[in-house]
Amino acid sequence: MSDHIVKAYDSDLAQLKSMLSEMGGMAEEQLAKAIDALIRRDLKLADSVIAADQLLDAKEIEVEERAVLTIAKRQPMAQDLRNVMVTIRIAADIERIGDLAKNIAKRSHAIYDGIPQRLTKGLERMGQLSQAQLKLVLDAFASSDADKAMDVWRHDEDIDALYNSIFRELLTYMMEDPRMIGACTHLLFATKNIERIGDHATNIAENIYYLVHGYMLKEQRPKNDKTSVTPFSSLNND
Amino acid sequence: MSFKTVFTPAIPAIIAANAPKIVAQDVNVYYGEKSAIKELSITIPDKAVSAFIGPSGCGKSTFLRSINRMNDTIPSCRVTGKIAFDGMDIYDRAVDVVELRARIGMVFQKPNPFPKSIFENVAYGVRIHGLAKDKVDLERIVTESLQRASLWDEVKDRLAHAGTGLSGGQQQRLCIARAIAVNPEVILMDEPCSALDPIATARIEELISDLKQNFCIVIVTHSMQQAARVSDLTAFFHLGTLVEVGDTDAVFTNPQEKRTQDYITGRFG
Numbered sequence: 001m002s003d004h005i006v007k008a009y010d011s012d013l014a015q016l017k018s019m020l021s022e023m024g025g026m027a028e029e030q031l032a033k034a035i036d037a038l039i040r041r042d043l044k045l046a047d048s049v050i051a052a053d054q055l056l057d058a059k060e061i062e063v064e065e066r067a068v069l070t071i072a073k074r075q076p077m078a079q080d081l082r083n084v085m086v087t088i089r090i091a092a093d094i095e096r097i098g099d100l101a102k103n104i105a106k107r108s109h110a111i112y113d114g115i116p117q118r119l120t121k122g123l124e125r126m127g128q129l130s131q132a133q134l135k136l137v138l139d140a141f142a143s144s145d146a147d148k149a150m151d152v153w154r155h156d157e158d159i160d161a162l163y164n165s166i167f168r169e170l171l172t173y174m175m176e177d178p179r180m181i182g183a184c185t186h187l188l189f190a191t192k193n194i195e196r197i198g199d200h201a202t203n204i205a206e207n208i209y210y211l212v213h214g215y216m217l218k219e220q221r222p223k224n225d226k227t228s229v230t231p232f233s234s235l236n237n238d
Numbered sequence: 239m240s241f242k243t244v245f246t247p248a249i250p251a252i253i254a255a256n257a258p259k260i261v262a263q264d265v266n267v268y269y270g271e272k273s274a275i276k277e278l279s280i281t282i283p284d285k286a287v288s289a290f291i292g293p294s295g296c297g298k299s300t301f302l303r304s305i306n307r308m309n310d311t312i313p314s315c316r317v318t319g320k321i322a323f324d325g326m327d328i329y330d331r332a333v334d335v336v337e338l339r340a341r342i343g344m345v346f347q348k349p350n351p352f353p354k355s356i357f358e359n360v361a362y363g364v365r366i367h368g369l370a371k372d373k374v375d376l377e378r379i380v381t382e383s384l385q386r387a388s389l390w391d392e393v394k395d396r397l398a399h400a401g402t403g404l405s406g407g408q409q410q411r412l413c414i415a416r417a418i419a420v421n422p423e424v425i426l427m428d429e430p431c432s433a434l435d436p437i438a439t440a441r442i443e444e445l446i447s448d449l450k451q452n453f454c455i456v457i458v459t460h461s462m463q464q465a466a467r468v469s470d471l472t473a474f475f476h477l478g479t480l481v482e483v484g485d486t487d488a489v490f491t492n493p494q495e496k497r498t499q500d501y502i503t504g505r506f507g
Contacts, residue, residue, distance in 0.1 A: 003505065004503070004504050004505050005504055005505065005506065006504060009504065074504075075463060076503070077462065077466075077490055077491075077502045077503050077504075078490060078491060078492065078493055078499050078502055078503050079499060079503060080503045081490075081491065082491070082492075214491065214492030215492065
């Protein structure tokens with residue numbers, strides 16, 4: 001897209017975009033560290049994630065203020081207006097991703113060292129998937145690539161499917177050995193957090209779609225998370 | 239000329255919903271050899287505000303002025319194609335131009351009250367068109383017109399004072415009162431607020447929203463924000479062509495044409 005006649009307007013928008021990219025990078029790092037901390041029960045790393053979350057929160061406020069200022073000063077129209085609105089929304093999603101990562105890190109404290117490694121295998125896999133999704137959607141934003149964003153949107157189903165199977169797996173462990181219930185419950189919450197991070201990535205993807213096309217995506221996202229509608233008793237019967 | 243205007247959406251909602259008041263078809267306007275408007279077709283809905291936007295020299299004022307044949311006063315100006323006003327071809331030889339301009343009133347960029355009293359400014363057109371039965375009727379029309387132009391409260395105690403003694407914003411509302419006194423159906427406004435401060439501008443914009451209940455209003459404006467605020471339909475002109483016409487909400491959030499997008503976002507070069 002060509003430049004604005006007023007150059008300072010271009011740099012306002014460019015700055016918003018780079019602030020958001022920075023936020024995205026911070027969230028990616030937080031998520032990676034949080035999952036790593038939980039899997040390895042690295043409490044020091046976990047604490048650093050917990051502490052760093054406030055930086056992300058502060059950054060979100062900064063982005064929001066900058067966006068409001070841009071609206072007030074430039075009265076953006078059309079694509080520029082969508083750009084600023086979408087920036088505000090994506091910043092909120094990234095901030096939530098940060099919160100969820102922090103929550104995952106916190107659970108490192110609650111899981112004792114002795115749990116069998118196999119318990120965290122699924123979570124590790126799910127973590128990798130969500131990190132890849134987050135990276136892809138942030139790339140899609142950086143290049144305003146709606147098709148790439150839609151790839152992320154469609155593939156959230158994979159995270160949901162994995163969450164389903166981990167849910168069943170962890171329940172099975174709990175039934176087999178009640179001493180595992182504490183650790184497994186925390187792992188269950190951690191995987192649920194990852195599943196929700198995936199949802200935030202799809203929100204971001206929908207916003208990129210709106211930014212590029214100028215109208216909201218009407219299609220319903222394919223969902224594969226059946227854990228909230230499956231009765232406990234039927235979980236091991238199929 | 240194979241240029242095609244883009245409609246956003248395909249049939250703008252306001253054109254679909256309201257009766258057509260002015261329908262232009264394949265209109266070309268020339269100043270001597272120079273073509274100022276090329277193959278322009280547009281339907282302007284009744285009881286709505288239509289805004290013409292575009293950079294200077296794009297032809298928006300030329301087209302506005304051809305709607306009530308103001309261009310007739312320019313000897314070198316020639317109009318081809320058809321502009322229908324309630325189905326009547328306004329360039330038909332049988333049309334009485336004076337009567338046409340009473341039905342299609344105009345408000346200009348610079349307020350231009352007559353050097354007469356406030357009362358006379360409004361009464362003048364009513365009198366020459368013989369629209370008042372008697373003196374009482376004339377006073378009623380003047381009062382009502384000033385009220386409809388939201389000027390009454392400010393001038394009711396000094397109707398005999400000179401219209402030129404009012405502030406710029408008041409003068410412009412006086413001109414609007416003068417335009418609506420002869421009971422027009424269409425009001426054309428050529429940058430009616432560009433000489434006014436923001437408060438006076440806001441008053442005129444408020445007035446425009448009131449007036450659209452009863453009139454078909456067409457406004458040419460350089461302020462995109464103003465077009466976005468007051469209009470239902472927006473038409474973007476560039477280099478004598480009508481590039482894009484659409485519901486104002488759609489044009490300012492998601493224009494289809496790159497030139498429209500570049501212009502409204504301040505990227506035009």
